[in-house]
Amino acid sequence: MGFKPISLEKYIKIHLKSNPSMKEKEVRKALKDALAFYKSGKRCNCGNDIWVIGGAFVGNKCFTCITGEGYPDNDYELKEAITKRLSTQGRRHIDDIPPNKIAGFFDDDGYEVTANDFEKPSLCVICANNNDPKQELLCNMTRFDQKDATEFICHAYKKL
Ligand SMILES: [Zn+2]
Secondary structure, rough: OEEEEEOHHHHHHHHHHHOOOOOOHHHHHHHHHHHHHHHOOOOOOOOOOOOHHHHHOOOOHHHHHHHHOOOEEEEEHHHOOOOOOOOOOOEEHHHHHHHHOOOOOOOOOOOOEEEEEEOOHHHHHHHHHHHHHHHHHHHHHHHHHHHOOOOOOOOOOOEO
């Protein structure tokens, strides 16, 4: 599951093979434009990062808005755009919160991160810190930092 990374050059070849009526120049330009859109930090209207390979040809939209599927299943995505940020949907921006109400933490774009935004690693379930409200913020930061990592490593783990 997930996206399958591919280089721009390789993908252009594949795209031309399945769309023989298109010219290499226009395929390259469409992909580069979509990649620039992604890199600039702009998103799909729904709050997700765009799917560069699909969005290049149907407007800058995310995988779900283009395909109607929840998750990619070995669909190609450019290597440079393989990392997708959390959707901004339903999340508060730091600028929209009164300064005296700001608590918790925020991602690099300034959107609030809550425990609902990532899965709890299985290590946490058997950790003494899991049920300690004083540890929650720290735990969530550790989880958030590693949400895309294949292995979860926590130096604060305490055996139950
Ligand atoms: Zn979308």
